[in-house]
Amino acid sequence: MSSIKDVAKMAGVSVATVSRVLNDKGYVGRDTREKVEKAISELNYKPNEVARSLFKKQSSTIGLIVPDIMNPFFTELARAVEDTASNLGYNVILCNSDGNSKKEQGYLDVLQQNYVNGIIISSNTLTAEQVKAMNMPVVSIDREISRGLPTIVVENKNGAVAATQFLKKKGCKRIAHIRGTHGVVNAEERFEGYKEVVAAEEWYSDSYIVDGDYDMQTSVEATLDLLKRHPEVDGIFAANDIMAIGAIKVAHQLGIKIPEQLSIVGFDGIALTNVLTPELTTIAQPIYELGETAMNMLVGLMGQQPVHETYYKLEVTLIEKNST
Amino acid sequence: MSSIKDVAKMAGVSVATVSRVLNDKGYVGRDTREKVEKAISELNYKPNEVARSLFKKQSSTIGLIVPDIMNPFFTELARAVEDTASNLGYNVILCNSDGNSKKEQGYLDVLQQNYVNGIIISSNTLTAEQVKAMNMPVVSIDREISRGLPTIVVENKNGAVAATQFLKKKGCKRIAHIRGTHGVVNAEERFEGYKEVVAAEEWYSDSYIVDGDYDMQTSVEATLDLLKRHPEVDGIFAANDIMAIGAIKVAHQLGIKIPEQLSIVGFDGIALTNVLTPELTTIAQPIYELGETAMNMLVGLMGQQPVHETYYKLEVTLIEKNST
């Protein structure tokens, strides 16, 4: 790897001049510039980003912290963030926190030591203090950390209301809910939406609500338990798609026909929903857009751009397939 | 962020001494060390990785270049790499190349400028020259770039043979193959394996082989075409799971019963295979182990460890489910 010195030597100028043409700053004579550019291309010189980072106290790198990239929702999000970052000239460091706050803080430290320019994170445990301590832009995605902090979320409650109402409209008389992880804001909101729709029903009871942990395993267990206790259930709203898929699996095992005997609606709109049989009716989030918006917002904040919308609540849409 | 100077000042020593205790190198007096350690913890000092990188000409970061993180195979791989890297104190920069060699080279440049310590890549277009030009350890995963380069692959041909033989054993009389992307070594190998088993059959013909591109879309088209032309097909070996799932979808649409009328075997063993109905019989790769092994090999190479096994060909296993 040749350095700025090599370029300077070859062009017969000082490093300062090379730096000027590199960054297009300050005055540079016409022919001097040409000489330098020639040397640059001949040496195939590329500026050392590390040295640059050291001087500027920031790198062209951002951190992305998600609970688990294996969750298709976060996979798609990661892809969106990486695409957008790459187009804007940023690298992204991927971190899987498993929702573990120790790991999260560990990653936060590492990222800070590496002079990342900003962070996109999906976390339930992060506090506003931790964010402030980072001393760099942090945008929270999918989960709201604290009012006032840059955040991108979706209409969780509205989506849940739509899902539940849709089941009612489809003629379901006993609608159950598989909850998302306790304590996670979006899980609570989706639960709220469900409750709002069914609370007034004469059949309504807490025993129609079972706990999942946003993953397949817990959903399978919860659904088994639910359908054993309440064989009369004819509609299920699951707080995310993965859990809905788990529910479908259980229904299959029990010989329950979908959608004839049981209708199921998920939440997220992951690509997976289209490859299943039956395909899953779901409340689709604009996942890619979430990631894209987050990244764009982040560069805005990093660039000290003037005013900024720092709170987005994106719409969700009901996509009807044949699980209902 | 406090720097090494702050620590030195607080401890009343020179920065060199602080550096020594930090890296546990050279002589440091008992009580001096204690003073320094106290200052470090009081200031909550963390060494600046960027400055470190600049000096050492390497960072504690590696690059991971995959075609597309959205492909579940690579998602799982990425998770394995990130887990292992994190445990060993490395960060990973994620890059999606889309199999595009321009993008690949772009990422390669960026990674080099950022002093990454090494790279794990899955590519079909990369050449040995490009790798040499990087001037750092590069391990190739899932796809072999060139003999002699550090590589981790699986028994593609053997797996394909096992898959095809299994279909035969199950009583299939007309076994078709959905190929992976042309030019990709593992696709060719899987194709070889298939051919080896069926080439001697009296019914064998090239028209039982259709081209897919390792994704759902192409597989759906290819399968539709295949089954229209050859309704007598009673077994399909798809070169990866995603394509097998596409084939299942088509069979459903056409009202073909699986496994009664048609048996399907995939390749990869992605988690998705278990959530489908029917669950997919597949040739499972040890995906997580692939990523783990790659990362471990990479740190070996980066640390200039002595001898090293730089070529792994991991076993695959047939997992029988109810798609056959």
Next chain:
DNA sequence: TTGTATGCGTTATCAG
């Protein structure tokens, strides 16, 4: 055992 000085590759300031 400890401190001083130097360099890693850049950028920015300040003379010239």
Next chain:
DNA sequence: CTGATAACGCATACAA
């Protein structure tokens, strides 16, 4: 318009 030079934060060779 251009060139020295200091500084970014750290680690090492060399002195002391």
